[in-house]
Amino acid sequence: MNIFMAVIMGGLFLSSCTEKIDIDLGTTYTRLVVSGNITPQLGNQYIRLTKSADYFSNQPPPDVTGATVMVDDGSFSVQFIEDTNNIGYYFAPSNYIGVSGTTYDLSIKLAQPINGTVNYSANETMPILADNIDSIVVELNEKASRWMVRLYAWEPPSTDFYMFNGMRNGTIITDSVSRLNISDDRLYNGNYTAGAVVLMLYEDELQPGDTFTLILSNITEEYANFLLELQDEIRPNDPMFSGP
Structure with missing residues (x-):
C-alpha cells in the first residue's frame, strides 16, 4: 500500500504544470x-x-x-x-x-x-524618549560577519516603539528603510536591556578607529506599523508561501 501511494503521488507531481498569470492591477486616482x-x-x-x-x-x-x-x-x-x-x-x-x-x-x-x-x-x-541609556557596545560577530550593536539601558514601564539608526563618523549608514530596526518594548518593558542587540551592520561598514553613533528614536505605534509593513513589502519573499 505504501509503495502504491508513492507511485500515485509521484505521478501527480510529474503531471503538474505552471501557468503564467498577468494580474491587471488597474489604476486609481492620484493622491x-x-x-x-x-x-x-x-x-x-x-x-x-x-x-x-x-x-x-x-x-x-x-x-x-x-x-x-x-x-x-x-x-x-x-x-x-x-x-x-x-x-x-x-x-x-x-x-x-x-x-x-x-x-x-x-x-x-x-x-x-x-x-x-x-x-x-x-x-x-512627538513621543517623549524616557529611556535611561547607560552605554552601547559594538562587537564583531565573526561567524555572521556582522557588527552587533548592543544597548545597555533602563526601559520605562510605558508602552513604547523605537527606531534604531547608525552613524559612522557623522554620516548615517542605515540610510534606507530596509536597514532600519523597528521594535516595540515587549521583551524589556520596565526592565534593563542588558546588552540587547538593536542593530546589525555589515562587516565592511566599520573599521578600527571609526566613531559609531547609535540613534535611538521613540516613534508612534502608527509610524512603527507603517515602517514594518513597508519593510515586509520590499524584502524578498518565497512566492509559494507569501502573499501577492
Missing part, C-alpha cells in the same frame, strides 16, 4: 503623499511632497512643487521653504528643532489641486 522628519536635534527638519503612482509605473514618484507648508506647535507657526535644488523637499529654518511631548499641526496648501483638493492638514504628538 498627495506626505513624508517628513522633525526631531529634537539640530539638522535637516523637512517635509517631502510627492504624488502617488501606479504600482508598476517603474518611475520615481512625481514631486509636488510650489506648495505652502506650515508647521504649528501651538505657540509658533513656521513655514518650511522648498529647496530649489531638491524639488518637493521643504525645509525648516536651520535653527528649528522639535520638542518632545509637543503636538504639531501640519497644513499644506498646494499650488495646483490634486484630485480636486488644494488644502491638506494633519497633526501628531
